[in-house]
Amino acid sequence: MTLIVWDVEKNVVRKARREDLYEAIYMITQLIPLGRVTSYKNISEILGVNPRLIGQALKNNDKPIIIPCHRVIASNGYLKNYSRGGIVVKKKLLVLEGVIVKGEKVSRKYFIDLKKILS
Numbered sequence: 001m002t003l004i005v006w007d008v009e010k011n012v013v014r015k016a017r018r019e020d021l022y023e024a025i026y027m028i029t030q031l032i033p034l035g036r037v038t039s040y041k042n043i044s045e046i047l048g049v050n051p052r053l054i055g056q057a058l059k060n061n062d063k064p065i066i067i068p069c070h071r072v073i074a075s076n077g078y079l080k081n082y083s084r085g086g087i088v089v090k091k092k093l094l095v096l097e098g099v100i101v102k103g104e105k106v107s108r109k110y111f112i113d114l115k116k117i118l119s
Contacts (some may be wrong), residue, residue, distance in 0.1 A: 004048065021049060025057040029116060032071040034113040035098040039075035046115055059083045070094060077105045 002040045002058035003024075016024075024038035024047055032038050039101035040051040070093040074080050081100070091101050099110050 003049075021047065021053060021058040022060065025054055026061065026067045028118075029058070029061075029067050029069060029072060030050055031114055031117055032112060035110070037071045037073050037094070037099060037106055037110050038112050038114050040072055040080075041075040042114055043072065046118060055080070062101075065093075071097075071107055077108065077111075079104045079106070 003021065004013050005016045005020050006012075008012050025043060028043050028046060039052040044051040054072065058072055059081070059112045061067050061069045061083075064070070070082055070084075070090045077093075079087045079090050080118075081087065087104060091104070094101055094106065099106055
């Protein structure tokens, strides 16, 4: 699926660029409620992009907490890299928000399907 956007400055519809996709990823990430998590895969399915793009965008997130990238984890429940201090910091942030993390894994009960919120 090709994503298109409206370019306001040029008054045309065009294919989405990387920065457009990053903005969409950041907006979707902000929908994850406190105390819940979602997966890279869940966000990628909404946008029709590779889950690795989600990881790249969140790695470049310069507004952690505002854009809660620590709430995005692997679909198997395991914590993945966190560019703001590693898995240790990601785990601490999730625990502060009420998510129980055993080792480096989050229970399925904390997952939220953002596709349901957006449908």
